[in-house]
Amino acid sequence: MNERILIADDHYVVRAGTALVLESGFPELKIDFAENYAxxxxxxxxxxxxxxxxxxxMPGTQYKKMISELKSIQNDxxxxxxxxxxxxxxxxxIxxxxxxxxxxxxxxxxxKNAVRNVIEKGYFYPAELIGLIIQNKKSNPAEKLSSREYEIFKLLADGNGNLEIANRLNIQMSTVSTYKKEFSRSLMLPILQNSLRCMK
Known part of the structure; x- marks a missing residue:
């Protein structure tokens, strides 16, 4: 990976330690640092x-509001x-x-796994978070999906990237990206991932 990432944390030890971990796994990664929200x-x-x-x-934090603010600066x-x-x-x-x-x-x-997954697949949810979501969910969200949505859902959960899915289904990458954003926003993806594991 030769992407450029930003580690934003007000503690030097956290910034330096995280950078060392990532550089050991991804030596071509470009890493910058920020100490506060401004x-x-x-x-x-x-x-x-x-x-x-x-x-x-961190200092200057806007908490949840930060997510939409940062995406308004760089939407991708x-x-x-x-x-x-x-x-x-x-x-x-999330x-x-x-x-x-x-x-x-x-x-x-x-x-390293979290960074790799977010960059390559577009999301990362740890196992304990998936368990909590499943526990709090009353019904099976897959029942509410159209056949095309479920098809894209399954390919995402199986670890396919946007390009692979677009080629396999003969659709635009932007279409896959739109679906994925909606899935992530509604927290359906980690639930489906667990459901698919149980089905195998």
Whole structure:
């Protein structure tokens, strides 16, 4: 991966440690840093990034409002919330449009896996978060999907990227991207992933 990412956290140890982990796994990755929310916005206005690893409790934070604000600056930016808060908070940020959540106590492999998944697949939900969503869900969301939506859903859950899905279904990549954003926003994707595992 040779993408450029931004690690936004007010603690130097977190920024440096996360960068070291990612550089060991992805030596071509370009990494910049921000110490507060104002700096994050300023850097997004002057540089294109594939991903922000975002601490939600840094100086100047706007909490959930940050997700829509940052995407208004770069609408294709992917946001991985990096926090010590519990899973209930993570769900709130994903509903606002964040592409994933990672706990600050995660292992090196979990950090690398999360970044890889968000950049390559467009989302990352840890197993414990999927379990919480399933527990709180009353009905099977797959029953509410059209046949085309379910088809795209299944291909996403199986790990296919936008281009693979577009080629397989003979549709535009932008169409796949639109579906994926809606799935992520409604939190259906992690539920379906678990359902598909149970069906196999």
């Amino acid at each position: 700096q994050v916005k300023k850097m997004l206005e002057s540089q294109d990034y594939s991903l922000i690893i975002l601490d939600i409790d 930016i992917k946001i991985l919330v990096f926090s010590g808060y519990d899973k209930d908070v993570a769900i709130q940020y 509903r606002e449009g964040a592409e994933g959540y990672l706990n600050k106590q995660s292992s090196e492999e979990e950090i």
